[in-house]
Amino acid sequence: MFMLRNVGKYFLGDTSKESVIEIEKGQLYLVRPLSPKGYSELIFKDAAARIRKTGQEYQYQLVVQRAYEEGEEELLNDEEGEDREIAALGERDEKIFLLDESLHFRCEIREGGEKILAWRDLSGDTGDLYEFVCDNSINDTQVQQFESIAVNCQYERRYRKSYQSATVGELSEFVFDNEESIPNASPVQSPVVSPTMPPVASSSALRNSANSSLKREKQPTNRKNLDPSIKEEAPTVAPEVSAHPEAISILAEETAELHLFDFQSGSFIIQDSAVTATVSEVGTWKYYLKLQSKERDWLGQEIVADLNPVFNFEYLSFIFNAYTPDHQAYSWLLRFKDTGTISSFQEGLMQALWEQLNEIKWNKSKESDRDYVLEAFQDLTMEEAPQEEEEEEEYEEKASDDGKRSEHYDSDEEEDDVVTRDSDGNVNSEIAVGYKHDRSFVVRGSKIGVFKHLPNNTLEFSTNISKVEKLDGKIFSPKKVMLHQEDNNMILQDGADPSTLYKMDLNYGKIVDEWKVHDDITVNNFVPESKFSQTTGEQTFLGMSSNALYRVDPRLAGNKLVDAQLKQYVSKNDFSAAATTEKGYIAVASTKGDIRMFDRLGINAKTHIPALGDPIIGLDVSADGRWVLATCRTYLLLIDTMQKDGKNEGKLGFEKSFGKDSKPQPRRLGLTPAHVAQFQHETGIPLSFTTARFNTGVESTETSIITATGPFIVTWNLKKAIQNIKNPYSIKRYEEVVKADNFKFGSDKNVIVALPNEVNMVAKHEFKKPTRESIATAGRVGGSFGGGRRSSGRIGTRESGRYKLGKEDIVDSPY
Secondary structure (H helix, E strand, C coil), X not given: CEEECCHHHHHCCCCCCCEEEEEEEEEEEEECCCCCCCXXXXXXXXXXXXXXXXXXXXXXXXXXXXXXXXXXXHHHHHCCHHHHHHHHHXXXXXXXXXXXXXXXXXXXXXXXXXXXXXXXXCCCCCCCEEEEEECCCCCHHHHHHHHHHHHHHHHHHHHCCCHHHCCHHHHHCCCCCCCCCCCCCCCCCCCCCCCCCCCCCCCCCCXXXXXXXXXXXCCXXXXXXXXXXXXXXXXXXXXXXXXXXXXXXXXXXXXXEEEEEECCCCEEEEEEEEEEEEEEEEECCEEXXXXXCCCCEXXXXXXXXXXXXXXXXXXXXXXXXXXXXXXXXXXXXXXXXXXXXXXXXXXXXXXXXXXXHHCXXXXXXXXXXXXXXXXXXXCCCCECCCCCCCCCCCCCCCCCCCCCCCCCECCCCCCCCCCCCCCCCCCEEEEEECCCCCEEEEEECCEEEXXXXXXXXXXXXXXXXXXXXCXXXXXXXXXXXXXXXXXXXXXXXXXXXXXXXXXXXXXCCEEEEEEECCCCCCCCEEEECCCCHHHCCCCCEEEECCCEEEEECCCCCCCCXXXXXXXXXXXXXXEEEEEECCCCCEEEEECCCCEEEECCCCCCCCEEXXXXXXXXXXXXXXXXXXXXXXXXXXCEEEEEXXXXXCCCCCCECCCCCCCCCCCCCEEEECCCHHHHHHHHHHHCCCCCECCCXXXXXXXXXXXXXXXXXXXXXXXEEHHHHHCCECCCEEEEEECCCCCEEEECCCCCCEEEEECCCCEEEEEHHHCECCCHHHHHCCEXXXXXXXXXXXXXXXXXXXXXXXXXXXXXXXXXXXX
């Protein structure tokens, strides 16, 4: 295991030094082909290469930083005598070069797959080079992207402006293909370098960035011809276009430059310098996007939420996803000539999307609501993120709670190993993370698995509630569950009976009470009385139907709904989710996409946030009520409820209404369309988020957001999302679809994850930035439950990161 030394001093104290791209592993050599000093010197045995910003605009540094094997740094510090000088050299663990064209920076991919970055040693003799030899784990695409970004940075240094405005010719000035081939860093014997020596391979093709779309004349050597066993992916080609429907009316029509995302290189490549982008109405609440040029039809796409539109006014670009009839996803980019053109196109496209989702004409909505929608779909994330050192968190071991066990806790102790799949086809469906006793409860059909959180930040399968049955003995599979009263009880709902809730005593593992909420009002959802009421003995909680919000008090005789604290609407609002703050303020969302904010039950909402149109499937609120987090199928919505001006300045939207012409600014958190296309390209699974949640804990501050889609868990850095930092999310991929996920209570460092047949606690540092490699590489989950076995302090045997429970993994200590 290797670690970079003193990373914090370079990044934490100076936000100007932001890493743009990094190659995580390799070796740094100083090569002197013509020098009597010696042919080659190994500078860093293990190192990382990166390009980073400086404190000056349009200036970048090429940085190679040494990585230390565990214990090596301490050994260097302990060196004495003759080796002390070597130890002192170890302090110089970073080589920094101003990224200028004088370096003649270039890369080379050789026949055997060796990948080299090289640049001139400007302080050395003629022909001296620094060479970074990439580790075998680094793929061609990473090297090509590194070279591409280096070209962009050199352009910006010379011309003092963004590379986005560069022409092909201008960028080509920083491509040094006509250089002599890069000499071997550490050959058996020193080669003789001459102008006539043929190159081993040409510099790898420079991949195009999202808006420059540069294509170099020289292409890389075809490795497939050199080694028939190597299969290379072909560049992404635009799919064929079906016949377009006839337009009833035109909402927008503008000319733009067209780019297509290439899955192989991970970049957008220009397809056409001028296409006509047309947004039209083609039927009742049906709208259509068509891209055509004089030469060909490029695209025809129905305008729906899966378009995943993102507008970036800084770069005059619009990025979106389009889908073939067999559900393959492609990511496209349109680049417009000026702000007026993109603004006109944006309004036409958003009008079409909004009308399709809401089935209401755009001009019938309030102007403030229209502005709210347009702002939500603008890409506000324009700054690059500073690298931050992860803080280590201390964990305190908590003793197990003793209690009584009934026959509902399975005591099966057969010899064979636990099976991870049930014969009835049931899979894990929900997680309830404990607030008081470091336990997580996983619903699987009519069973509930209990997992203990261990001090080493892993899970241990503790026990299995073998059957969930009502007081009359009827077994059912819980549709919703919620821990209650200091995690001693659990409230459950049977989907077949929406008016009744059930109380399970977790000390006994059985249902002990049955609550009829109301004869005519159903329970579509239920949430705690306040954010942390589950840590107390509070008995009441909140319930909601499709058009009513109310309090449930189990102590009442007969029906448990508190009539005096019922807010019922005449119109059908289709309430879908709710959440509460530490003070008990309430946020309620609907399938229409709007959100209501209350300071207490039984009154009208203090604030009504308009709908973007997509149904809201989940809701969370920060403990202080400052942030509301809504989950839609293809994006999240982060809303600041603090009022910034007017008579209610400083008040939350829960406490006082926003002004007539004032709405909180929405932050639409989504994956980039390119990542969405890459996700679907790799898995074939459409984007569909699970309910997103903040990390939470008494006396702790929300810092992260967690959700999942398909086999990917996605976490956002809340601070970066609020500050509009570019792409502030990381991912972790699994082999199977993630069924449920949530943070461990009191921390954002660990996430509880349930796959269909396995459960695990994963450390947040295992999440990676979305790259082609991290999107394509699946990880494994650990513990499982089934067959009723209980594990001891360990979880059976571990095979390739996966746990199997065996006959020795049985304990008698109940939860």
